[in-house]
Amino acid sequence: MGVARTASEADIKKAYRKLAKELHPDKNKDNPKASERFSTVTQAYDLLNDKDKRARFDRGEIDGDGNPAAPFGFGSGAGNPGGFRPGPGGGGFQADGPDLSDIFENMFSGSGGGGRGGFAGGFGGFGRREQPKGGNVLYKLDVPFIDAVAAKPQRITLGDSKTIDLKLPAGLESGAQVRLAGKGQPGPGGNGDGIVTINVLTHRFFERVGDDVRLDLPISLAEAVLGASVRVPTAEGAVMLTVPKGSSSGKTLRLRGRGFHRKDGTRGDQLVTLMVDLPADDAALTEFVEGWKDSDVRNPRAGMDV
Structure with missing residues (x-):
């Protein structure tokens, strides 16, 4: 890093x-x-x-x-007893196989020897040591964008075929990991853990900006000029938004508390950018603009020195 x-x-x-x-x-x-x-x-x-x-x-x-530093030259195995197990309904939940990082974790932690190896009296016998836990199992979980915003629990199927509802953590971002205690491989000292790496999927019209959600919202010319109350999609359902009179494309309005959940218990906002959508080949609109003299008295690009 x-x-x-x-x-x-x-x-x-x-x-x-x-x-x-x-x-x-x-x-x-x-x-x-x-x-x-x-x-x-x-x-x-x-x-x-x-x-x-x-x-x-x-x-x-x-x-x-x-992974533990390999004792006495032991290498890592090449096997991968894991595998793909989709969640109900074809959800994007995938097991990548066991993480052997914990297998040797306590191998040499005995109290009998004076050195790091934990042997009692050299090679004559082993000191007391804890039994090693089973290896961790790594999983990948694809989370729909709107579920991530709303922190909706994800139903998943683990490697042992058991189904659980995974609670998404606050402050969720792609690459975040959730530890499932005891959901790994079995071992003499107990089960290892399941480690779930989360990938937040993209959305066709929502976009993440920090903890906020950004949306380009098309509005009609009449709604922009006269003002209107319009329905706006959010991750938790449509809400009504007031478009002020005389709104231009690029004007951004804010829906508070409609963004991602933060670790401190607050939420980001949804930023709605208005985009005036003009009809193509509208004869009445063309006739109106041809008779309108706004361009003769106002230069909308004056602030750009042109």
Whole structure:
């Protein structure tokens, strides 16, 4: 992530947000390398944002992927017992397979030996140690844009075929991860966890701007000139919006509290930009404008020095 080993939590978060915006898959649809790096940066942020994992990484107990440093030269297995399990109705929920980062987590944490290996009296016997938990299982979940705005729970099917309703966290962004305690692989010391990485899908007319939702709203010439009360779509249903008299294209109105949920309990807004939609080849409108002398007395581009 390009931060120093002594970087603060604020520095790490700032670096992650900058890289996430640059590398987000929605902005790099033709650049698979950017998507790969986005995943790597997200994984690094998850590690550095966890105080326990960061401390273990600094001590050399785990690598940058969160996996324990391989003891006695053991490598990682090539198998992938995971697989794709769609949610009910074909939802975009996918299991990527087990995360083996926890299998060796406590292998050498015994109390009998004096060194990091945890052996009692050298190689003569093992000290007491905790039983390792099963590996974590990684999942990917595609969340519809309007569900993400409204923080609507997502029904998903896990690797054990059990169905749950996943509550979406406040401050949700693509790349965010949700930990499901005990929903991973079984092990002698208990189950590992399920790690769900969320991808917020794009929408055909809504757009995210920070915590706000932006919408271009077509209005008629009569509605713009005379003013009107019009229906406007939001993530939680249509609402009425008052268009002021004499509104021009580009005028932006605000629907408060219709944006994304924030971690502090507040919400962003929906920004509605008016776009005057003129009919094509309207004889009556053409005749009216030809007899209208506004262009002779007013220059709408005067502020541009032309």
